[in-house]
Structures are given as C-alpha cells and as structure tokens.
Amino acid sequence: MDRAVADSSGRVIDSDIHITLPSLKTLHPYLEPRWRDYLIESGTSSLESNLYPSSTPIAVSPAFRSPSGGVSGSDLDVLRSTLLDPWHITYGIVNCTYGVPMIHNDDWAAAMARALNDWQLAEWLEPEPRLRGSIIVPLQNAELAAQEIDRLGSDPRFVQVILPARSESPLGKRRYWPIYEAAVRHGLAIGIYAGGSTGNPITSAGWPTYHLEEYVDMAQAFQAQVISLVSEGVFSKFPELRVVLIESGFTWLPPLLWRFDKNWKGLRREVPWVDRLPSELIRERIHLTTQPLDEPGSPEEFRQLFEQFDAATMLLFATDYPHWQFDSGDDALPDFLSADIERRILGVNAHDAYRF
C-alpha cells in the first residue's frame, strides 16, 4: 500500500502497532505498592526480551524513527506524525509485548499485566481515539488471566487479548480455556504475537545461535499454535472465538494446511471433536497480519501463493510499526491485488476479526 491508495480506499485499519514501555520505571505509578517496592528492592530495572535487540536494523524502520531519539514505539506524538496521520489510519490496534511471559511468579505476572493495561489505557487509548488496545494477561495462570479480562473486557477500546506465540504449553491445551471463555464472554478476539520467553527453546533441537534464526524460527512457533488450537478442539468448544496471528508471516500457511488435512484423514479418530478438515476451521476462525510479508522474489510467484489460501478474507493489513519490514516508498501490500481484495485486507477483514 502506498499513501495514495490509502487515501482512496476508505477505512484503513493497522492491525499491528507495537507500543513500547520507555522503561520499567514508567510502570511504577501504575503498580500496586507491594510490587513497586518489590521491583525497587530487588533492583529489577528491565524485563526486555532479546527478540528485538533495540539497535538491530529490523527493530526500527527509518520511517518510524523518533526525530528526538528515545525508545522507538514509546512516543504517541511520533506514532501520530509518522504513521497515523500520513497513512490515514482509521484505527490502529496497539499491542505491548513487554516481558510478562518470562516471569515465573503468577502474582507478579498478574500485577505487571494490570499495570501495563492501565498504562496503555491512560497514555495511549485515552488520549488517541484512533487507537484500540490489547489486553495483556498473565498466561502463567489462566484464572488470574480471566480475571484481568473481566476487569477490562467491557471497555470497548480493548478489542483483543494477546498471548505470546512462545507459551509455556501449547495454547490449545485446556489449562488455557478459561482465557478463551472470558474472551468470548466479552466479544474479544485472541491475538497471538511474535514473542514470549518462558525458557522453552524455540526449536525442537534446542537453542539456535543467531538472532536471525530465532526471528525466522518464529514461524514455527505460530504453526505449532495453529496445530494445537485445532487439535485440542478449541474452535469446536468456542464457536465464537476468533484468533489473529500477529507478525507471524503467512506464506507458511498453505503447506501446513495441506499436511494437516492429509494427517487428519488418517488420524482423526484421535481427535473426534475435529469434525471437519483442519483447513476449514482455520480459514473460518484465524486471521493473519500482513507484515512481515516474507515475499517471493518474483511477483508472479507471489500471485500464485495468494491463490493457495484464502488470502482475501484471512489477511489483515499491518505495518508492524515501528519494526522495519518494508522500505519507505515501497508498497506495504503487493501490487497485484484487485481493488476489492485490497479493500478487504485494508479494513473489512479486521472489522470481521475484531468486530469494532
């Protein structure tokens, strides 16, 4: 998408805007005294994961860099002047992926999630009506997570609950079902984002060496979650539940559907609640954001890939702000899309996924 297209296409919803906590201290006013003291007494000054080392080229697009320096993604004015205004964003969905998943203390994780959500509300959603929020939950404990969803779920400014692609257990497992029950209760989508650090290695052969590997391997984390959500029967148990994969890439989807469907034909007696082809459930219930595009070298190959799955209804436009996924001046969406499909990806699909 370039700016001219955005101008003429009606509603544009950016489904993946990262907001960053400038420092752990920013949360102090939002934390209950017990936990504020806990951080100060222990000298805990940061819970950054190493997924986006702040100086790597991928962390910040030159187009989204703050003119005054400072932590990228942490300044609402910069977000307005580099994205919301020039791209004519009707709604932008913000998510903050700060280090809650790496905490092993359930109560502390819950306190951090509450503080992050209150910070998000006060400093982003309240002052900027174009933004919609994502509820952060302590995935460590589904009961506490559901409580947090119930605390905020009736506020229409929150449109989803976000969970990390790298969770402690596969997200389909029943220990997480109270979260889905709460999300459905409030009409919220479940967003699964590229992140999380629970101590599990990202590959089935342990820890890789390079940041590059870890970033590329994130596609495997998403694939495993899709397999789990379907196989465990989450979509059968919660017919209203909608799932959005955020910053997942999507070119891996067609081959996964083909392998999964074939296996289901042979093994479906093991999972009798999966009463139709996995690809049908996935097509109806899962959306994916467009960045990173992971695009093929040639536009013809890209066009062929778009024919291999229901791209027109499954994809949600996203910039992945402030990450550097496309060069400014380049299109953020491929050229070959028809006006109708582009309109769907830019706004209609997000409306279906998030119902706002």
Added chain:
Amino acid sequence: MTAASTLTEPATERKSKRLVVDCDIHNSLGPHALDPYLSARWRRHSELFGYRRHQGYVYPKGAPNAARHDAWPPSGLPPGGDLEFMRQQLLDGAGIEFGILNCLGPAAGQLNADYATALCQATNEWQIAEWLEKEPRLRAGICVPHEDAETAAAEVERMHDHPGFVQVLLTVRTQEPLGRRKYWKLYEAAERHGLPIGIHFGGGQGNPLTPSGWPSYYIEDHTGMALAFQTQVISYVCEGVFERFPGLKVVLIEGGFAWLPSMMWRLDKHWKRLREEVPHLKKPPSEYIREHFWVTTQPMEEPHNPKHLLDVFAHHGAVDKVMFSTDYPHWDYDAPDRAFPVSVPESIRDKIFSGNAKALYGL
C-alpha cells in the same frame, strides 16, 4: 487429473512400466537381532539395563508399530523385519529398482554414549550381513551416535568402504540445532567420503517438539514434525556449514517439502536486514538451500488444488533434488502409483521417481 499420467493407472498396468527408486524404507530389528553383533560386555548390558533413552513423551501411533496392517510378515517378525516378505510386498510388488534403508533402531538415542556406539556398530554390521549382502537392490544409511560427533565420524570411517552404504543417517530431533559446531566433525567425515547426511523424521533428545512445549496428540506430533525440519535447515544455513563444507549434501527424509519455498523467502528477506550478524554467509540463504538440500516426497503434501503442487516445485526451483519415497512399512505409506495428486510432467516425473536418487546416491 488427466489420463495421460501413468502414475494414476492401476498397478496391474504399471507392472510393465518403469521401475522406481524408493528413498525411505524401514528395515526393523527383531528381538535379539543385534545379539550376534554385540560383544559379551554389551550383550550383558542389554540384558540387565535394556535401552535407556530420553523419555517423557508417549504418542501412540495410529497403528501398532506405526505399520500398515498388511505389512506384518507371516514369519512373526515385525513389519520391515523380514527381507523375504519385503521383497514380495515392496520390492517386487511396487516395482522398486533400488531402495534406501533407513534403520530407525534404538542405537543413536541411548543416554549411555558407549552403549550408543556399540549399538550403532552392531546395527551397521547387521545391515551388511542381513540386508545389503543378501539383496542387491538395497542400500542403507550408516547409523551413528550423532551426539558424539567424533565417535560418529569414526563409525563413518569404519563403514564407508562398503558399497551398500550410501549416506549417514540421523533423526531430526537432535540435542542441538544441527548446524552447530558440535556436529562438524561428522560433516567433515561425510564430506570426505562423499556421503550425504540423511535426516529422518523422529528421534528425540529431550527437547519438546514445539517452542511451546509438548503437544497432546500424535496428529500434532506428526504434523508438527515438519517444523523440526524447518528449524534444522535454518540452522545449517545460518551457521555457515556449507561455507565450511562446500561438498556436503543433506537429504530431508519424511519431512515434507512444500514448506521449502516459504521458508526460503522468509530466510532471504530477514537475512537481507540482519546479514551483519552472519557475515560468513556469502550469498542469500535460498541459494545454499537449493544447492545442498535434497528432499523425499512422502508424506506428500496434498494441495486442495492439485496444480499448486507444480507451483511448489517451480517455487522451490530445485526439482532435481526431489526424490520419491514410500516410507514402507508405515501406515502413511505413499504408493508409487497413487502418491501424486496431480499429473506430473514426464520430464519431472522420471527425475523424481528415479533419476535424482540415482544421481545423488550413485546407483
């Protein structure tokens, strides 16, 4: 599907037609099959302690021994354990000109490294005596204790001379990503002797299959195994294994292949941005992948629109490295005459069913 494809014709008509090379056949060990090949010390160990591997994961397969119901030999041996029965059912029955044996024995996964070595040596000697010497259509992979690369390399040195061994066999779920340096001694030996590294579905060194821990069901374990292959390819490339060992060839066995184009695109894209981290890479990751990786076809991904399979071949851009396999005697066996959901052009078909494997393995 058009009538032009011989692959879709009934088996009776196929008999008069071309033979195929099967790149994934499992020969299995019957009870005590290795005893004659083990020293008294390790026979005693087997009796007293048995096989001790990483545990904590049980995924009952869709069928006993994960085998086709009709693959149990009348002799009482396990499926894949009886050469004569394999000859009738597979080699003659399905028209196999050459078959590559991938013995998924217990050897390499042992927690006791010395026992792993003894079992690998015994398995290889058993393969020579019971399979390779008796059946000229068969070739095999050398079993190695891969977590101890130096010892694994020594086993390659000991066995490579036998003309029946055409690759070194690993399983995909290793202790560390396979590109890491702890495995390089093995690659050095494999490259020296021109033996491809074959990486087969399965294995397990204690790591959960997914980045989010252990899934509940076999359908997840089986579907998710493709992810293990994906991460290994990424590791091989990013660690610079092919800069260090430019002659090394790797065969991905039973991991699927339709995901390769997507992974190549993704890796290339992020390499462009992050290449300063891996200055040892001299070209885009997809080029290493096209040059160094072969794949076997079973379990064939089945696109909803069969034509998309041809798109996958085109996007992969290395159809000379795609090799047919059946996975005999397992339940998800792909028959040569039914495996492909689409009519494959003649020029590609011959390569996939025969030419590519003959070229790689020197058959």
